[in-house]
Amino acid sequence: MDGCLHCVFTWQKACSIFHTQGWKHLRRSFSTEKVIHKDHSLPNPSWSKDLRLLFDQFMKKCEDGSWKHLPSSECKVPQRIHSFKTYFLDSKPVKEDQLSQARPFTRSYEVGQGFEYAMFYNEDEKRTVCLFQGGPYLEGPPGFLHGGALATMIDTTLGVCTISCMGLFMTANLNINFKSPIPLCSVVVISSQLDKVEGRKVFVSCNVRSVDEKTLHSDATDPVLVILYPYRMTFLHLILLFSLQR
Numbered sequence: 479m480d481g482c483l484h485c486v487f488t489w490q491k492a493c494s495i496f497h498t499q500g501w502k503h504l505r506r507s508f509s510t511e512k513v514i515h516k517d518h519s520l521p522n523p524s525w526s527k528d529l530r531l532l533f534d535q536f537m538k539k540c541e542d543g544s545w546k547h548l549p550s551s552e553c554k555v556p557q558r559i560h561s562f563k564t565y566f567l568d569s570k571p572v573k574e575d576q577l578s579q580a581r582p583f584t585r586s587y588e589v590g591q592g593f594e595y596a597m598f599y600n601e602d603e604k605r606t607v608c609l610f611q612g613g614p615y616l617e618g619p620p621g622f623l624h625g626g627a628l629a630t631m632i633d634t635t636l637g638v639c640t641i642s643c644m645g646l647f648m649t650a651n652l653n654i655n656f657k658s659p660i661p662l663c664s665v666v667v668i669s670s671q672l673d674k675v676e677g678r679k680v681f682v683s684c685n686v687r688s689v690d691e692k693t694l695h696s697d698a699t700d701p702v703l704v705i706l707y708p709y710r711m712t713f714l715h716l717i718l719l720f721s722l723q724r
């Protein structure tokens with residue numbers, strides 16, 4: 479949710495400044511805000527051999543331009559909730575002092591303890607792949623990953639797929655089949671693909687497999703994501719979005 483709020487704010491603000499004043503003003507406008515940046519989607523000592531190997535394989539695929547690595551960023555922009563106020567007029571957003579503590583859920587744990595992941599996007603195939611290692615603080619059944627933690631990562635992967643192809647969104651419906659438990663600290667591959675678009679509704683499929691692809695851990699059946707501000711987002715936009723966050 480945080481990632482989504484953050485993204486909506488940044489994107490909406492970027493659009494409005496870009497259209498009225500041009501991109502130089504856009505960058506200047508953001509430069510006065512206090513932003514802390516670190517790319518969490520790069521290898522760190524907590525990454526297992528499997529995660530590093532997969533990461534390297536996907537980085538290799540990026541060399542011909544078919545896949546893109548999506549960097550992460552940790553950004554604290556106090557006003558990021560404002561654009562949501564305009565969409566959800568009757569909702570009561572959190573107070574300013576609470577906002578300063580806000581951060582994307584999946585990036586809120588210490589290194590290696592929670593969600594370790596990297597995302598890759600294939601524009602032609604409208605696919606997103608997330609390489610995910612769930613750390614010890616995400617335990618559900620003893621020794622296994624919590625289903626809610628996996629749901630979070632599925633939602634995030636679907637979200638990145640949707641935002642990359644279509645624009646800003648909210649998840650309206652998400653059904654997950656848990657087929658085989660995931661050992662804690664192991665690595666899985668979450669693949670999502672845009673299937674169809676009906677008006678503002680985006681249907682994205684998703685499955686979660688073991689590294690050797692032999693085990694299907696989970697799949698999400700016909701999740702529906704609703705686009706808030708329809709816009710065709712190109713990779714250039716995503717880069718712009720990330721550079722604004724830094």
Ligand SMILES: CCCCCCCCCCCCCCCC(=O)SCCNC(=O)CCNC(=O)[C@H](O)C(C)(C)COP(=O)(O)OP(=O)(O)OC[C@H]1O[C@@H](n2cnc3c(N)ncnc32)[C@H](O)[C@@H]1OP(=O)(O)O
Pocket residue numbers: 479481482485548633634635637638641642647648649650651677678679702704716719
């Ligand atoms: C690449 C790097 C980028 C930059 C780096 C940032 C990373 C970026 C990734 C972020 C990754 C985090 C991902 C977190 C994603 C969340 O966690 S979102 C939070 C959880 N979701 C929510 O809180 C949503 C709550 N629900 C709502 O706010 C509203 O119901 C919605 C979904 C906005 C829809 O409301 P609305 O705009 O008034 O639209 P409404 O007219 O009701 O419905 C539109 C259409 O959707 C359909 N619909 C509505 N609800 C449903 C439903 N439950 N089921 C099926 N259809 C439905 C309607 O029937 C309607 O269909 P049509 O009549 O058009 O055919």
